[in-house]
Amino acid sequence: MVQIPNTPPSASPGPRSVPTSADVARLAGVSRATVSYVLNNTSTVRISEPTRRRVLDAARELGYVPHAAARSLRAGHSRMVLMPSPAAPLGPLYGRFVSELQWALGRLDYTVVQYGTTAARGDEAARAWAELRPVAVLVPGTELGPQGVSLLRRSGARAVVTLGPACVDGAHALLMDQAAVGHAAAAHLYARGRRRIGVVVPRDPALETFSRPRLDGARDALRGTGAEITELPLAWTEEDAARLAARWTGLGLDAVFTYDDEYAMLLMRALQDTGVRIPEDTAVIGADDLMLGRLLRPRLSTVRVELPSGADLAALVDRAVRNPGAAPETHRVLGARVVRREST
Amino acid sequence: MVQIPNTPPSASPGPRSVPTSADVARLAGVSRATVSYVLNNTSTVRISEPTRRRVLDAARELGYVPHAAARSLRAGHSRMVLMPSPAAPLGPLYGRFVSELQWALGRLDYTVVQYGTTAARGDEAARAWAELRPVAVLVPGTELGPQGVSLLRRSGARAVVTLGPACVDGAHALLMDQAAVGHAAAAHLYARGRRRIGVVVPRDPALETFSRPRLDGARDALRGTGAEITELPLAWTEEDAARLAARWTGLGLDAVFTYDDEYAMLLMRALQDTGVRIPEDTAVIGADDLMLGRLLRPRLSTVRVELPSGADLAALVDRAVRNPGAAPETHRVLGARVVRREST
DNA sequence: TTGAAAGCGATACCAA
DNA sequence: TTGGTATCGCTTTCAA
Numbered sequence: 001m002v003q004i005p006n007t008p009p010s011a012s013p014g015p016r017s018v019p020t021s022a023d024v025a026r027l028a029g030v031s032r033a034t035v036s037y038v039l040n041n042t043s044t045v046r047i048s049e050p051t052r053r054r055v056l057d058a059a060r061e062l063g064y065v066p067h068a069a070a071r072s073l074r075a076g077h078s079r080m081v082l083m084p085s086p087a088a089p090l091g092p093l094y095g096r097f098v099s100e101l102q103w104a105l106g107r108l109d110y111t112v113v114q115y116g117t118t119a120a121r122g123d124e125a126a127r128a129w130a131e132l133r134p135v136a137v138l139v140p141g142t143e144l145g146p147q148g149v150s151l152l153r154r155s156g157a158r159a160v161v162t163l164g165p166a167c168v169d170g171a172h173a174l175l176m177d178q179a180a181v182g183h184a185a186a187a188h189l190y191a192r193g194r195r196r197i198g199v200v201v202p203r204d205p206a207l208e209t210f211s212r213p214r215l216d217g218a219r220d221a222l223r224g225t226g227a228e229i230t231e232l233p234l235a236w237t238e239e240d241a242a243r244l245a246a247r248w249t250g251l252g253l254d255a256v257f258t259y260d261d262e263y264a265m266l267l268m269r270a271l272q273d274t275g276v277r278i279p280e281d282t283a284v285i286g287a288d289d290l291m292l293g294r295l296l297r298p299r300l301s302t303v304r305v306e307l308p309s310g311a312d313l314a315a316l317v318d319r320a321v322r323n324p325g326a327a328p329e330t331h332r333v334l335g336a337r338v339v340r341r342e343s344t
Numbered sequence: 345m346v347q348i349p350n351t352p353p354s355a356s357p358g359p360r361s362v363p364t365s366a367d368v369a370r371l372a373g374v375s376r377a378t379v380s381y382v383l384n385n386t387s388t389v390r391i392s393e394p395t396r397r398r399v400l401d402a403a404r405e406l407g408y409v410p411h412a413a414a415r416s417l418r419a420g421h422s423r424m425v426l427m428p429s430p431a432a433p434l435g436p437l438y439g440r441f442v443s444e445l446q447w448a449l450g451r452l453d454y455t456v457v458q459y460g461t462t463a464a465r466g467d468e469a470a471r472a473w474a475e476l477r478p479v480a481v482l483v484p485g486t487e488l489g490p491q492g493v494s495l496l497r498r499s500g501a502r503a504v505v506t507l508g509p510a511c512v513d514g515a516h517a518l519l520m521d522q523a524a525v526g527h528a529a530a531a532h533l534y535a536r537g538r539r540r541i542g543v544v545v546p547r548d549p550a551l552e553t554f555s556r557p558r559l560d561g562a563r564d565a566l567r568g569t570g571a572e573i574t575e576l577p578l579a580w581t582e583e584d585a586a587r588l589a590a591r592w593t594g595l596g597l598d599a600v601f602t603y604d605d606e607y608a609m610l611l612m613r614a615l616q617d618t619g620v621r622i623p624e625d626t627a628v629i630g631a632d633d634l635m636l637g638r639l640l641r642p643r644l645s646t647v648r649v650e651l652p653s654g655a656d657l658a659a660l661v662d663r664a665v666r667n668p669g670a671a672p673e674t675h676r677v678l679g680a681r682v683v684r685r686e687s688t
Numbered sequence: 689t690t691g692a693a694a695g696c697g698a699t700a701c702c703a704a
Numbered sequence: 705t706t707g708g709t710a711t712c713g714c715t716t717t718c719a720a
Contacts, residue, residue, distance in 0.1 A: 018477075018500045020697055031707045036699055044700090048705065065499045068475040069413035069422075070697035073712050078413075085446070085458060089439030099432055102460035111472075114429060116446035116456030128455075131412040133362075155409045156362045238638060262635070269639040291606070292636060294582060295613040364713055375691045380715055388716095392689065414713035417696050 019062040028058035035059070039066070072133070077156065081105055081317060082134035084125065085114040086141070088206040091260075093288055093305065094140075100310030101138075108318050110135070123148040130155035136317050137161070141209055144168055159320030161313075165213055167330055172320055174308060176334040178210050182217030184303045184336040185257040185285050186229070192344050194255035194283055195227040200263050203235040211259055214287070218257055232256070234263060238270070245270035253282060255344070261286035261293040264300055268343070283344040298342035306335030363406040372402035379403070383410070416477070421500065425449055425661060426478035428469065429458040430485070432550035435604075437632055437649060438484075444654030445482075452662050454479070467492040474499035480661050481505070485553055488512055503664030505657070509557055511674055516664055518652060520678040522554050526561025528647045528680040529601040529629050530573070536688050538599035538627055539571045544607050547579040555603055558631070562601055576600070578607060582614070589614035597626055599688070605630035605637040608644055612687070627688040642686035650679030 021039075025032045030051060037045045038055040047055075058064075072078035083098070102112045113134070120128055126148035129137055136159035137152050146169040149160050153170060160171040167173040182199070189197050199218050201211045219229050230253060234240055248271060258264035264286030268278060278284050278298055286293055286302045293300035308331070316329065365383075369376045374395060381389050382399040391399075402408075416422035427442070446456045457478070464472055470492030473481055480503035481496050490513040493504050497514065504515040511517040526543070533541050543562050545555045563573050574597060578584055592615060602608035608630030612622060622628050622642055629645045630637055637644035652675070660673065 018498065021699095022697080032698075033700080033707060033709090034705090037706085040699085042700085046705065051705080063495060063498050065471055065474040065495065067417070067477060067697050069417045069477065070712090071699080073411070073413045073417055073696090073714095074698050074700090076712065085442075088443055089436060092433060092435075095433030095439070098429075102429065106460060106462040111462070112460030114458035114460070116450060116458070118450040118455070127409055130409040133411060133413065151407060151409065154362065154407050236635065265636060265639055269641075291580065292609060295609055297613075365715095366713080376714080377691060377693095377716080378689090381690090384715085386716090390689070395689080411713050414696090415715075417698095417712095418714045418716085420696065 018067075019064045021064070021066070023062055024055065024058045024064050027062060028054040030055060078133060078135055079110045080132065080134045081110045081112050081136045081138065082129055082132060083112065083114050083138045084117050084129065084140070084143070087117050090140075091288070092290070093307065097307050097310065101313055102310070104310040104314035105317065108314055110314075110317070123151065126151050130157070133157075135159070135321055138163060138313075138317070139171075140164060142166065144171070146170060158324035159317055161317060161320070165209075167328075170328060172316065172328045173330045174313065174316075175330060175332045176307070177217075177332070178213035178334070179217030179220065180334055180336040181287050181303050181305060182214035182219075182257065183221040184217075184338050185214075185287060186218035186221035186227075188301070188303075188338045188340070189255040189257065189283060189285060189344065190222060190225060190227055192255070192283060196230070196253045196255070197222065197227060198230045198232045198251065198253040198256035200232045200234045200256065200258040200267060202259055202263060203233050203240075207259075214257075214259060234259075234267065236263075236266070238266070241266045241270035242273070245274045245276070248274065248276055248282070255283040255285070258284060258286050260288045261290040261300060261302055262288075264302075264343075265292055265296060268296060268300070279343050285338070285344050289339055293341070296343070301341045301344040302339050304335075304337045304339050306337065308333040362411075363408045365408070365410070367406055368399065368402045368408050371406060372398040374399060422477060422479055423454045424476065424478045425454045425456050425480045425482065426473055426476060427456065427458050427482045428461050428473065428484070428487070431461055432548075434484075435632070436634070437651065441651050441654065445657055446654070448654040448658035449661065452658055454658075454661070467495065470495050474501070477501075479503070479665055482507060482657075482661070483515075484508060486510065488515070490514060502668035503661055505661060505664070508553075511672075514672060516660065516672045517674045518657065518660075519674060519676045520651070521561075521676070522557035522678070523561030523564065524678055524680040525631050525647050525649060526558035526563075526601065527565040528561075528682050529558075529631060530562035530565035530571075532645070532647075532682045532684070533599040533601065533627060533629060533688065534566060534569060534571055536599070536627060540574070540597045540599070541566065541571060542574045542576045542595065542597040542600035544576045544578045544600060544602040544611060546603055546607060547577050547584075551603075558601075558603060578603075578611065580607075580610070582610070585610045585614035586617070589618045589620070592618065592620055592626070599627040599629075602628060602630050604632045605634040605644060605646055608646075608687075609636055609640060612640060612644070623687050629682075629688050633683055637685070640687070645685045645688040646683050648679075648681045648683050650681065652677040 021032050021035045025035045105112050133156050137157050138161045140163040142164050149170040152160050162168050162171050163174045165177050199215050286300050289302045289304035293302045365376050365379045369379045449456050477500050481501050482505045484507040486508050493514040496504050506512050506515050507518045509521050543559050631647040633646045633648040637646045
């Protein structure tokens with residue numbers, strides 16, 4: 001803070017300010033251009049070995065670290081792939097997916113950055129993302145509208161990919177339609193002869209983007225069959241589960257789709273504690289195929305969700321970045337397969 | 345749409361390039377300075393209302409979005425708080441903690457960015473983070489050494505905070521010593537009269553940073569008591585759990601600390617399937633106080649982990665940023681409290 | 689009230 | 705093989 005760069009050295013102590021390539025150049029006795037050549041291994045230019053050494057030593061001595069903002073400003077582009085991070089943690093499946101994706105994009109030399117969601121919502125948020133001038137943006141959920149997409153594209157994003165239930169104009173889409181999960185669950189229960197089917201809908205508003213389509217998918221599967229769907233709001237507490245279980249007999253349901261395996265465990269416990277037999281009285285099916293389902297007794301039937309591999313999505317992103325003019329691709333990527341165990 | 349900024353009009357078609365403040369200025373018929381004044385509501389300068397309007401209209405019409413890199417390059421600093429994202433998802437507790445933290449820092453007008461960890465490890469990674477010139481860096485785990493800290497500080501980070509088991513020279517530390525968890529668990533089992541205590545250690549290498557200290561803490565709690573600890577490696581599969589359960593009687597253990605509640609569930613199921621009675625033959629205690637523990641039968645005793653609130657950490661970061669010269673603070677923040685239920 | 693211009697740090701062209 | 709220099713987009717003095 002005391003010593004100003006680009007001025008002759010002074011003996012003043014205190015925290016030195018951040019070294020720049022000019023400082024390296026000065027210490028090595030060469031020009032900034034040469035420093036740049038050496039540190040970037042520029043192939044169009046050959047630097048003599050002694051000079052190389054002097055530059056590298058100087059850089060090391062100063063602890064020089066290039067300034068990413070300056071570099072990408074000059075370059076006019078970066079390799080940053082931006083993903084807004086979800087407002088609430090979305091479970092192990094999503095976490096694993098993101099990890100895998102990060103790794104795969106890293107292999108392709110992109111830098112993945114999860115942007116901490118601020119209060120901004122929708123196109124407001126898109127503006128904040130656009131300020132970072134990412135080369136690609138991956139947006140889970142339905143926050144992003146067509147104007148958001150066009151804003152991002154106008155700001156230089158060469159690929160905008162939505163991961164969610166619906167396409168958005170101008171963006172690539174990985175269609176992950178949670179309705180397929182509900183559909184599979186309900187169809188399975190129907191095939192097992194069940195006709196009065198409950199569907200658990202978590203009260204947690206953060207889960208609504210998942211729970212609503214899962215419910216709708218279940219409805220859809222049974223349309224016109226004469227089977228009936230009953231919506232069952234359920235908070236993530238033992239008390240609420242006990243309340244629901246207490247009025248279970250009155251509901252007259254012979255099956256229930258519990259949104260996911262964790263809610264299945266919550267409800268199953270409450271039902272078993274009140275003497276409901278599974279699957280005799282009521283069949284139960286969860287979703288996500290978590291380990292815990294296999295550990296329940298009876299073993300939990302579930303809907304296994306198949307997400308695309310991180311490598312696949314990384315490849316899509318890379319393709320889009322290389323060829324930004326191409327028409328947006330739309331892929332249906334959410335597979336839903338029933339895994340029948342003992343609870344249905 | 346066809347015209348390229350900063351060059352004489354040409355008829356060449358193709359994707360328009362990103363509008364800059366110069367474009368806004370030109371369209372509004374004012375200078376770039378004026379644009380900057382208007383868009384930043386600069387208070388030291390008064391701009392006439394008509395001019396203001398013209399600038400705002402022009403910006404809207406062009407879909408102008410400021411360039412964060414250029415801005416922070418000029419300003420010499422940013423408000424980015426960088427957190428490396430863990431290589432593997434770390435469970436619901438950590439996820440909730442990060443969410444909360446993001447929100448709290450957002451309230452203080454920081455931008456939280458989770459940096460996708462590439463192959464780089466340790467001080468190599470610190471370099472990559474330093475390139476972004478974040479105002480603060482929050483590093484979970486033990487990846488960061490003293491040299492990494494000093495590199496980051498030299499690169500302008502005004503606060504470096506480690507979240508992990510140990511202090512690092514020069515950095516603020518939120519000491520989250522997982523050993524306390526193991527310690528609490530073992531002490532509890534001992535107090536309940538158990539003397540031959542198994543400790544499950546997940547084989548998953550990603551969990552080692554947690555599992556090792558939890559084991560060590562348990563060892564520590566029993567040192568000199570005559571009670572014995574047996575390390576039990578366990579993979580996250582039913583098969584491995586069954587294998588372990590099969591040789592259970594031979595092990596002669598009267599209690600087990602299972603690393604966390606999920607491993608507790610896995611092992612409990614395998615033990616119950618082979619006829620081991622819980623807690624009569626073997627007491628079981630998990631950790632993290634997940635919902636699933638309450639749903640098991642017998643209800644699972646557990647060690648509840650108390651993390652600092654996101655707001656507290658955000659306040660620490662803000663304090664450190666405002667006063668970067670201050671001595672690093674070290675806080676012991678991981679509380680471990682046994683919640684006894686029915687399995688011990 | 690507005691504009692001209694100097695940089696922030698890094699890179700790549702053109703000369704030497 | 706190396707150096708000078710214009711440039712990326714933005715902010716902020718200083719002058720007008």
